[in-house]
Amino acid sequence: MDLKLKDKVALVTGAGSQVGFGKAICVKLAEEGCHIIAADINLEGASATAAEIESMGRKALAVKADITKEAELKEMVNKALDKFSRIDILVNNAGGMIRGGQFLEQTVSTWDKDLALNLKGTMLCCQAVVPCMMERKYGKIVNISSSSAKLVNPAVMMYQIAKGGVFIFTRSLAKMVISQGITVNSVAPGWSMTTDFVKADAGVKEGMKARFMPETPVGRGTEPEDIANTVAFLVSDVSSDIVGQIICVDGGSTMQ
Numbered sequence: 478m479d480l481k482l483k484d485k486v487a488l489v490t491g492a493g494s495q496v497g498f499g500k501a502i503c504v505k506l507a508e509e510g511c512h513i514i515a516a517d518i519n520l521e522g523a524s525a526t527a528a529e530i531e532s533m534g535r536k537a538l539a540v541k542a543d544i545t546k547e548a549e550l551k552e553m554v555n556k557a558l559d560k561f562s563r564i565d566i567l568v569n570n571a572g573g574m575i576r577g578g579q580f581l582e583q584t585v586s587t588w589d590k591d592l593a594l595n596l597k598g599t600m601l602c603c604q605a606v607v608p609c610m611m612e613r614k615y616g617k618i619v620n621i622s623s624s625s626a627k628l629v630n631p632a633v634m635m636y637q638i639a640k641g642g643v644f645i646f647t648r649s650l651a652k653m654v655i656s657q658g659i660t661v662n663s664v665a666p667g668w669s670m671t672t673d674f675v676k677a678d679a680g681v682k683e684g685m686k687a688r689f690m691p692e693t694p695v696g697r698g699t700e701p702e703d704i705a706n707t708v709a710f711l712v713s714d715v716s717s718d719i720v721g722q723i724i725c726v727d728g729g730s731t732m733q
Contacts, residue, residue, distance in 0.1 A: 667727025
């Protein structure tokens, strides 16, 4: 299927990890013909991703940006517009799980950090990019959330609440901007051995498999390519009738 993404300009946050969803999304979109802005708080990692995209024959820009800092996001957008003149696609992939212990041990500071990284950052990125999309009456936004937001696990309560907020934010923003030619959706990944636990020792990995595998009908963890393929479809014009949806890509672990 031709996704008709040739020469579209895509900004992907959290694109610095060389084993993460962000890089996989960048590579997939480049394969489909997109030019890429790889943004990450880790400029070295973002630069490595951008270099790989350029080796594929596409244009790329690496930008250092902390998604929790409004000024850095404005600078990120300015750099993107200086190079490409437009942003067609925004993928809010940056995020992460901040552990703060059991509930009674958690601090306000830890809650603030988790919510800033996993919810406020997505909002700020949209706030920075949406105006230039509205000017052109065109845009595709995908917010990466988490299928864990549909579950209850007190050990990761803060993360689940923040990602649940991304669900609501996605639907609200989608309803607000669809009349401006902008579609907004969310992809909710499941557990992943190649991203979540890639640095864990063998014992931890086996323990995680034993914990999650019985709940996952497909019999494996989510791979970066699973997320990248779904994002590519959602940011293409062939998915134009899909608006404000939460697409769980989790091997069936949260099927209803």
